Amino acid sequence: MVEEKELKIIEEKTKEFFERMGLDVEIEMNYLKEENDIMEINVFKIEDAKMFIGKQGLILGNLQLILRKIIKKELDKEIYLTLDIDNYRKNKINSYKSIANSAAEEVSTTGQQKILPPLSSYARRIIHMELAKRNDVETESVGMGDQRRLVVKPKL
DSSP states (O other): OOOHHHHHHHHHHHHHHHHTTTOOOEEEEEEEGGGTSEEEEEEESOTTHHHHHOGGGHHHHHHHHHHHHHHHHHHTSOOEEEEEETTHHHHHHHHHHHHHHHHHHHHHHHOOOEEOOOOOHHHHHHHHHHHTTOSSEEEEEESSGGGOEEEEEEOO
């Protein structure tokens, strides 16, 4: 459980984090206590957002890790947070969910399994979770390393 005082500290430390990089940003925070105490932080009005997101969100992930460590040190407790910039992650999640549902509809209609292209573990997890809500298809990961793929199959 994150207290009101801690929420203020998280907001202050997040703003300070970006100010130290010379950025004046707007921050939107969303505390999801029903979902395992996750703090969502979305940063807006950031100059050259692509530079802070990086290829496939790699820099964004590193910034999230650093920010989480700063906040953990300040509060002396672990806070689970996700950092987003200009809704990059939110849009990616929606894109993966769209891919998942499109594949599921195709599998449900044709009765044939569909093998998706290689995806990151993060993307596969989102697709697995999205399709777990359905009772007409099931998913399975196959392959190794960067060739790991998701197979969507009709549920028998």
